[in-house]
Each structure stands twice: as C-alpha cells, then as structure tokens.
Amino acid sequence: MAALIDMKLVSKWYGDLHVLKECTASVTKGEVVVICGPSGSGKSTLIKCLNGLEQIQKGTIIVDGIDLGSPKTDLPALRSRIGMVFQHFELFPHLDVLANLTLAQTKVLRRAKAEAEERAMTLLKRVGLEAKARSYPAQLSGGQQQRVAIARALAMDPVAVLFDEPTSALDPEMISEVLDVMVALAREGTTMVAVTHEMGFARQVADRVIFMDGGEIVEDAPSGGFFEQPQSERARAFLSKILAHTAG
Amino acid sequence: MVDFDFGVIIRSAGYLFYEGMAFTLFLTFFAGTLGFALGILLAVLRSSSYRPVRWLAATYVNTIRSLPLVLVIFWFFFLVPFVTQWVVGSPRPVAVGAVWSALITFTLFEAAYFCEIIRSGINGIPRGQIEASSALGFRPVQRFLLIILPQAVRNMTPVILTQLIILFQDTSLVYVVSLTDFLGAAGKIGQRDGRLVEMYLFSAAVYFVICYAASILVRRLSERNTISLARVGS
Ligand SMILES: Nc1ncnc2c1ncn2[C@@H]1O[C@H](COP(=O)(O)OP(=O)(O)OP(=O)(O)O)[C@@H](O)[C@H]1O
Ligand SMILES: [Mg+2]
Numbered sequence: 001m002a003a004l005i006d007m008k009l010v011s012k013w014y015g016d017l018h019v020l021k022e023c024t025a026s027v028t029k030g031e032v033v034v035i036c037g038p039s040g041s042g043k044s045t046l047i048k049c050l051n052g053l054e055q056i057q058k059g060t061i062i063v064d065g066i067d068l069g070s071p072k073t074d075l076p077a078l079r080s081r082i083g084m085v086f087q088h089f090e091l092f093p094h095l096d097v098l099a100n101l102t103l104a105q106t107k108v109l110r111r112a113k114a115e116a117e118e119r120a121m122t123l124l125k126r127v128g129l130e131a132k133a134r135s136y137p138a139q140l141s142g143g144q145q146q147r148v149a150i151a152r153a154l155a156m157d158p159v160a161v162l163f164d165e166p167t168s169a170l171d172p173e174m175i176s177e178v179l180d181v182m183v184a185l186a187r188e189g190t191t192m193v194a195v196t197h198e199m200g201f202a203r204q205v206a207d208r209v210i211f212m213d214g215g216e217i218v219e220d221a222p223s224g225g226f227f228e229q230p231q232s233e234r235a236r237a238f239l240s241k242i243l244a245h246t247a248g
Numbered sequence: 249m250v251d252f253d254f255g256v257i258i259r260s261a262g263y264l265f266y267e268g269m270a271f272t273l274f275l276t277f278f279a280g281t282l283g284f285a286l287g288i289l290l291a292v293l294r295s296s297s298y299r300p301v302r303w304l305a306a307t308y309v310n311t312i313r314s315l316p317l318v319l320v321i322f323w324f325f326f327l328v329p330f331v332t333q334w335v336v337g338s339p340r341p342v343a344v345g346a347v348w349s350a351l352i353t354f355t356l357f358e359a360a361y362f363c364e365i366i367r368s369g370i371n372g373i374p375r376g377q378i379e380a381s382s383a384l385g386f387r388p389v390q391r392f393l394l395i396i397l398p399q400a401v402r403n404m405t406p407v408i409l410t411q412l413i414i415l416f417q418d419t420s421l422v423y424v425v426s427l428t429d430f431l432g433a434a435g436k437i438g439q440r441d442g443r444l445v446e447m448y449l450f451s452a453a454v455y456f457v458i459c460y461a462a463s464i465l466v467r468r469l470s471e472r473n474t475i476s477l478a479r480v481g482s
Contacts, residue, residue: 053379080385090380094398103394104384156384 003062004029004160004191005050010059012045019045021215022059027160027193032186034202034223035195037212038238043195046212047162050193051082064159080108083153083161087169089145091137097124097148098133101155109156116155123151127181143174147181160191167198197242203227211235256443257450260433268433269454275419275429279354280412286355287362288397294367305363312360318421324353325425346425358415365407369400406470413462417455430454 003026012020019042027033035043048054049061052068052075061068066078091100101120105111111119124130127147137145146166153161166182167175179201186192186205196202202209202223209226211219213234219226230236257264293305312320328349329341336342344352373396381395401408420431428436431451438447 048379051383053382076382076385076387078385079383082383084380084383086376086380088374088376090374090376092377092381092395092399094402104386107390107394108385152384 002065003027004031005061005063005193007050007061008059010046010049010056010061012042012049012054012056012058019215020049020056023212023215023217024059025210025217025220027191029159029191030189031207032190032192032205033194033208033210034206035193035210035212036197036199036202036238036242037218041212042215043212044164047164047193047195050162051079051084053079053084076108080104080156081159083156083158085146085149085153085161085163085166087165089137089142089149089169091145091149091152093137096134096136097129097140100137100148101152104152105155119155120151123154124148126154127151128177141174142170143177146170146174146178150178150181150185154185160193161185163192163194163196165195165197167196199227199239199242211238213238252446253443254446254450256437256441256446260437263437264430264433268428268430271422271427272416272419272429272431275350275354275422276412276416278351279358279419280415282351282355283358283415284362284408286359288366290359290363291366291370292392294363295370309360309363312357313364317357317418318424320357321350321353321421322424324356325349328352346422346427350422350425350427354415354419358411361411362408365404365411366397366400369404370396372403373399406466409462409466409469413459413466416462417459 005027007026008024010020010023011018023042023046025033035047037043045054049056049068050063052073056069063078063082066073068075068078091097092103095103098117098120101123102113102116105116105119106113121130121133124133127150129144129147129151132140132144132148137148140148150161150166163182167178170178175198179198182192182194182201183205194201194206206223209219209221209223210217211226211230211232211234218232219230219235221231226235227239230239290305290309293301294309296302296305325346328344332338332342332344333340377395377399378391381391386394419429422429423432423435434447434451435444438444
C-alpha cells in the first residue's frame with residue numbers, strides 16, 4: 001500500500017543547529033506511530049514538518065500524494081486535512097467550545113453552520129463533553145481542554161492526526177481521560193502520529209515506534225520489538241530511564 | 249467676600265451640553281473609531297514582510313508619538329488646506345473647515361497610539377495560537393482577522409479604553425483652532441458672565457465623574473481579563 005505520509009532524507013537547520021538529520025520514515029493509512037526520544041532530539045520539529053508548520057531545507061515530504069516542498073502546493077488546504085493536537089491545547093480562548101469546533105469547518109471547509117454544529121456536537125459527545133459546548137476554554141480543566149482540542153482536529157475529517165506530547169502538560173489524574181480518547185481513535189483505525197512518552201499507550205495501540213536522538217531517527221521498529229529488544233544502546237538507555245520513571 | 253453664583257451653570261446647561269459636550273463626544277467617538285481602524289492597519293503595515301512599508305509605517309508612528317498633540321493640531325490646521333490643494337490639484341488652498349481638520353488630526357494622531365497598543369496585543373499572543381490556526385488550514389488573512397486580532401483587542405481592552413479616556417480629555421485642545429468643546433464652552437460662558445471659577449469647578453467635576461466612572465469600568469474589565477487568562481492552559 002502507498003504511504004499516506006512519506007518522508008525521505010529530511011534535513012533541517014535552525015541557523016547552524018542541525019535539528020533533523022536525513023530522517024526517513026513513512027506512515028501508511030490506519031497506522032499508529034509513536035515518536036519518542038530525549039528532550040531536544042527534534043521530535044516536535046519533525047512532526048511540525050509533516051504539515052508544513054516548519055520548513056525543511058533538504059529532502060522530501062509527501063502527504064496523501066502531495067509534495068509539501070513544491071511551490072505549487074496549497075499548504076493551508078493541505079493542513080486543513082491533517083489534524084494536529086498540541087501540548088498546550090491551543091484552544092481559541094475568545095471562542096466558546098462549540099465555536100472552537102465550528103470556526104474552521106465553516107471558514108476553511110465552507111460547511112454550512114448547521115452541518116458544522118451537528119458534526120461538532122457528535123464529536124463533543126464522543127469525547128464526553130457535549131455539556132460543555134457553551135463553555136469557554138478557561139472554564140475547563142486541562143484534560144477537558146485537550147479532549148476538546150482532539151474533537152476540534154477531528155471535526156475537519158482529517159486523513160491523519162498529529163499529536164505533540166498531548167498529555168505532558170496535564171496533571172497526572174487527567175492523563176488517562178485523554179489517553180482513553182486516543183486509544184479509542186487508534187482502535188477505530190485513525191491514522192495517528194504521536195510524540196509521547198506514554199509508553200503504556202505505545203504498547204497498547206502503536207504499530208510502530210520511532211526513536212529519535214540528536215536529530216536522527218535511530219530506530220524505527222514494530223512496537224513489540226522496540227520494547228522487548230531495542231537495537232541501539234541509546235534506545236536502551238532511554239527506555240530504562242523512562243520506564244523506571246513511569247514505574248516510580 | 250467670595251460670592252459664588254452656581255445658577256450660571258443651570259442657565260447655560262443647554263449650551264454646555266448640547267453644543268460643548270456634544271462636540272467633545274462627537275470627536276471622541278469618531279476620532280476614536282477611525283483612529284482605531286487606522287491603528288489596526290498601521291499595525292499590519294508595521295509587520296509587513298516588505299521593508300519599505302514597514303519602515304514608512306514605523307516612521308509615521310514614531311514621529312506622531314514624539315510630538316505634542318497641540319502642535320499637531322495646530323500644524324494640521326494650517327497644512328491640511330495645502331495638502332488638499334496638492335491632492336485634488338486645485339489652484340488655491342482648499343478651506344477644509346476646523347471641524348474636519350480637527351477630526352482628521354485626532355484620527356491620525358490616535359492611530360499612532362492605537363497602532364502600538366494593537367501591536368503589543370498581537371505580540372502577546374502565544375506562538376502556539378498561530379500554529380494551531382495554521383494547522384487548521386486558516387489562511388494568513390483569516391488567521392489574523394478571526395484568531396489573532398480578536399484576542400489582541402480583547403487582551404488590550406483596558407489599555408484601549410484608557411487611551412479613549414485620554415482622547416476624551418485631549419479633545420479640549422481644539423481651542424487652538426477656535427473650536428468649542430465642553431471645556432471651551434464652559435470657559436466662554438465663564439468669561440462672558442464673570443463666573444470663571446464656578447464654570448471651571450463645574451467642568452472639573454464633570455470630567456472627574458465621567459473619567460472616574462470609565463476608569464472603574466476599565467479596572468473591572470482588566471480584573472476579568474486577568475482571571476480568565478490565568479485559567480487558560482495548564
Ligand atoms: N524556533 C527554533 N529556533 C531555534 N532552535 C530551535 C527552535 N525550535 C527548536 N529549536 C531547537 O531544535 C532542537 C529540537 O527541538 P524540538 O522542540 O524539536 O525537540 P523535542 O524533541 O520536541 O524536545 P522536547 O522533548 O523538549 O519537546 C532543540 O535543540 C531546540 O532547542
Ligand atoms: Mg517537543
């Protein structure tokens with residue numbers, strides 16, 4: 001099957017800092033891929049390249065048949081088809097929950113208001129927050145905000161959803177409510193690329209784990225294999241640290 | 249023996265409020281609204297990717313902000329007829345009228361201040377908001393109008409209202425072009441009837457009540473903003 005997301009030899013620099021070094025990876029439709037690695041290894045940068053939020057200097061990224069590097073590519077149009085969920089939720093604070101879910105549907109996808117609201121309510125129900133449609137983001141807990149953010153991404157009917165550490169800004173008691181939603185999505189066959197250190201989530205639903213260090217993709221393996229037998233010393237060191245932390 | 253006659257206020261109330269205060273409010277409202285709109289435009293130009301545009305807007309804003317308003321009003325009053333002559337290509341300077349001249353001057357002056365207020369509002373918006381709106385597929389213009397500007401204005405509302413209070417007070421400077429605002433009207437009556445002290449006491453009271461009430465409103469608003477901002481995010 002052709003890859004939904006395909007990146008080849010992607011390199012990126014911030015000035016002199018070489019943040020991505022010849023990264024090659026692909027994601028097929030319906031796959032769940034977890035990206036992990038130490039802080040500063042380039043995970044966020046890599047995931048932001050996948051919808052063109054960050055520019056690359058070398059290599060190619062093709063998403064759903066569209067070459068992100070081509071000057072002819074309509075980036076906003078492409079982005080509207082890729083969902084993204086952020087560490088700090090990034091709901092629009094001046095809009096209520098319903099408007100957060102309908103604004104891009106009506107202004108970007110040009111859906112009718114009634115249709116957009118119906119879609120929004122269906123998704124809010126799915127994340128268990130239909131009662132909060134008229135609340136403002138500031139009135140919600142972190143976990144609730146993140147669930148709304150996931151619903152907002154899904155409202156665009158994306159071909160894939162990118163997550164950048166969706167639970168790392170949450171209080172521990174709120175992490176599971178967000179992970180539950182993500183697990184359900186994964187089981188329904190949503191294509192997902194998630195930067196996360198939630199190894200429980202990775203074991204449970206990830207098809208593959210990509211391990212990054214120093215801007216390189218050091219390992220790219222089926223999740224079972226990655227946890228049982230990490231190939232590189234760096235991955236082993238990382239895993240022992242993170243698993244010890246999770247257990248403790 | 250001081251003998252006050254506050255009856256002069258009652259007798260001249262119609263003139264004071266229907267002419268003086270009406271003009272003060274007219275100028276505050278229109279110069280405020282137009283200046284605000286122009287300020288937004290200037291803020292956009294100041295962040296243009298095109299350097300000469302950025303430079304021109306910045307120069308304009310910085311020049312206006314370094315001049316006293318009374319000088320600007322004075323110079324505009326004399327310059328506007330010549331500029332209009334040059335623009336429309338008329339053989340003689342075009343009489344524009346003090347009201348128009350004042351409105352244009354205040355608008356252009358306020359725009360520079362509003363520009364800086366809007367700009368700091370925009371700069372205060374977290375990068376993540378811009379990324380989130382881009383990721384949803386909004387185009388740059390939509391992103392600005394639907395996401396960035398509303399938040400910038402909302403966060404800066406107390407400062408914007410404070411600027412409007414200053415404008416309300418500054419409108420009294422129109423005396424230099426012989427226009428009559430509330431303060432000017434009070435002064436004229438006071439001169440005519442020899443009741444300057446009464447009239448200036450009364451004007452002070454009126455300005456105080458209006459501006460104090462407005463500043464309480466501003467404080468309420470900024471408290472509300474602080475609370476809602478404190479609860480956003482983690
Ligand atoms: N806008 C930027 N300008 C310059 N350097 C940057 C920028 N963004 C990130 N970097 C640097 O690029 C490197 C990779 O950053 P990135 O945010 O992708 O790491 P990460 O793996 O997501 O880390 P974390 O786990 O802390 O989120 C880091 O060294 C970071 O300091
Ligand atoms: Mg990161």
